[in-house]
Amino acid sequence: MSGELVFLPLGGAGEIGMNLNLYGFGPPGERRWLMVDLGVTFGDAAQPGADVIMPDPAFIAERRERLEGLVLTHAHEDHLGAVPYLWERLQCPVYATPFTRSVLKRKLDEVEVSPEIIEVPMSGRFTIGPFDLELITLTHSIPEPNAIAIRTALGTVLHTGDWKLDPGPVVGPVADEDALRRVGSEGVLAMVCDSTNVFVPGASGSESGLLASLTGIIGGCEGRVAVTCFSSNVARLETIAAAAAANDRNTGLAGRSLRRFDAAARENGYLASTPAFLAEDEVGFLPRDKAVIICTGSQGDPRAALKRIADGGHAHVTLEEGDTVIFSARVIPGNEAAIARLQNRLTALGVRIVTERDHLVHVSGHPARDELVEMYQLVRPRIAVPVHGELRHMVEHANLARDCQVPEAVVAENGAMVRLGPGRAAIVERVPSGRLAADGKRLIKVDGEAMRGRRRALFNGVLVVTVVLDSDGMLAAPPRLTALGLLEEGEMAEPVIAAVEEAVRSSGKKAPLDDDAVAEEVRIAARRVFREIYGKKPVTSVHLVRV
């Protein structure tokens, strides 16, 4: 057996969210590839107009005939959300456990992409090309989170996916520590592991600890109670329903994504002891002190149910003085301002707000430091490869792994190919990586021309000038002008028009200029007016037409 075993992240190594992990086996040029997860992340002000952002899969798409399959560790958006966008470029079989498969199929129903999705059981063992895979059940803020033991002729990798060690996960079993210990005892070459909460001391806390707290909080409420959480957190839905029932309240769902996850969960036997949730219109008819409404929108998303309720624009649900909203979710960094705006809107309605700042209403799904230490003790890898973190998280995680006596730790950002074996682990190659933005109907590069143009327009405004010249180089018609993002109501473009006319006149007096030279003189003259009067340097182009 010649060749190497390599790990290559194209997403998620250098950021939290947007995972795309590759494992390659064999000699360079003949490597066969396994992909683990294919997720999205959300855009920010640097990607104006984009819906979601995902890894650029160009490197593996160019080698797709040697891509043996894609395995999904779990059903969070940052692990499977890019499948509808990118699968056509990959064309490989997709492997998922039942719940994850249900969630993915619902997403694919909305697009015209039909990958083969092979259902694999929890704790299943199966082969994809040269990779022998065993799923190991962990716990996380969604049903069916899996680590994958990837056995190869050059050694075993434990890819953890997202996880925590929750002694009371509410939905699904506890983490299969026996399996982790067994694989560890067989010998693990490398562990590729979640870094999200490496700066958080202690343990993440148990999902089961929330029932008493939520029951108490809801018991103290007099009006309507709305609880917002992540739709995929099925255990949280069960806990909220139980806390509501303990207070003689019925629970409904508001928001499409919640209904989809509820359906996917029940389809797979989860929520079996939780009565069917009421629909939005049904819950709207309950007496205010008998209702709990679980809503989408914990991050302040303007299209989600809670924002529409707060703005008074929801068809069935209103909130008013005396009602309570519980934010049972973490604040994703970058969403602080949107969440604050939402909470201010709710405050204006007289609604009381409960958050994890003041009450126990949320626990994280990712391992804090004590759990990471426990995982290293169970698995005992020779090499630690932190992923699912920004650089500062991955570096801290590598330090923690070394403190746990792991002999080697490699910090590799997206595009860095890590040789796991044979020999010492090392970054052996850097391959192209990048980000794509879903923009309207297509995917565009985040650092491409279209996005760059938008960012330029954003800061400087846009100016387009049309000048029509006759054969003598004289204006055949008055100049026309579009100024976007530059003029206030009532402000006139006359000084620009005058400058353009003067530029045409003066260029006519020079030695005969070609059209490009005249256009450039016009461009400089028009732009100068904005710079001098307004202090702005608009993105300026000139349509010079000769008739």
Add this chain to the structure above:
Amino acid sequence: MSGELVFLPLGGAGEIGMNLNLYGFGPPGERRWLMVDLGVTFGDAAQPGADVIMPDPAFIAERRERLEGLVLTHAHEDHLGAVPYLWERLQCPVYATPFTRSVLKRKLDEVEVSPEIIEVPMSGRFTIGPFDLELITLTHSIPEPNAIAIRTALGTVLHTGDWKLDPGPVVGPVADEDALRRVGSEGVLAMVCDSTNVFVPGASGSESGLLASLTGIIGGCEGRVAVTCFSSNVARLETIAAAAAANDRNTGLAGRSLRRFDAAARENGYLASTPAFLAEDEVGFLPRDKAVIICTGSQGDPRAALKRIADGGHAHVTLEEGDTVIFSARVIPGNEAAIARLQNRLTALGVRIVTERDHLVHVSGHPARDELVEMYQLVRPRIAVPVHGELRHMVEHANLARDCQVPEAVVAENGAMVRLGPGRAAIVERVPSGRLAADGKRLIKVDGEAMRGRRRALFNGVLVVTVVLDSDGMLAAPPRLTALGLLEEGEMAEPVIAAVEEAVRSSGKKAPLDDDAVAEEVRIAARRVFREIYGKKPVTSVHLVRV
């Protein structure tokens, strides 16, 4: 004495930052006004291209002949930063204590605005129109923070400004609780008070508590140490220098704003026992284990010293493996992502990062709940008017005031005029308020046409089409097109050109259309191509020229 005493916030009531408070005395129509503070806030993605944001002073600018003066409580940007931009519209005398006056004069040196700045002493008492003012020294994260007791014939208002109760402020005296108690005993009609940290339990902690902690942290460092904090926090500069000296290190400053505050402080007798800070070029020559560099840039600002150092672009200072950066400042909400990018850059250099998450390196300058309670016990106002907070902070503050036995609490957002007396406090009028953005050389409305145009361009891209028609309505030249933010490298505009040509042809076959109608057909045709091919709806305009 007829008329009323009113309070009218135009900035800062509904947001943290950008303060503009007005007090009016007399019958409506003859009211004489006092302004307290005139600050800025920082723009975000919703104000593309803007440098800073400030309150729209139109209401008071229209009445400036009855604006008697502007008093500045302290020298933070959100309290005086708008003076250089707005004073010409107000033309009133400005009152400030010595340090605040020094800071303001340095800002005004950069612009051509020369208000009369009347220096008033700490604890000074002076009259502005019908208002009898007494300054009361408090503590805050800057020298010379003042509350103002505003005495009128209709009662006394205590306007707190920004404050905390710090038993060891390092620079300046402790808060003058005797004066607060004395004014309280005279009887206070209303207290207009800082809400920033109303959700924070306990007390804010003392500036003096940082010396031991910073001395210990720096003592544990082997390489160069950089500390980033707010430039205006003169006490922090003194503490950092003392912690450096205790470890046999010299301290330098990197960043223009730090040098300006250092100069303003020393000019007024502060930092007298702190040796002169080294300049950037001097500190660059010190042995790495003998240097502490205080840097601007705690919020990740790309133009500040720390970002330039992290990017390797600073002329005199570098950081490398083994060095440490201490973030001795809070994270201003909205800056999380920029700070994370900065910290990741530093991590990539091998620099260790210390933040308030892991060590005692910062205390807030605003009152936590226990301090608010103590202030209400000292002042005992009849009416509480929370300011300097988002709505959720102000509502929580009003609840806390009621818990403190304050008989009335009024939550008033920007533009809400509160009658403080005579009679029950109430919002009696709503006046126009808004925000202006400093944009190039001028101020534009945040919700005006120029900003709206930029936001539209941002999400959709911009398309401008030029068609030149002859007198028969035929194209006299090929159409020209500018598409900004729409096409990727190598993508061609041919389909759009073809659609434009077809639109001109087909409109030529209809009953004679006027130019506007043809232009509209061209606009719709061009836009449709982008919608159908790319799924985008660009902001589209057409320059139709008839020759």
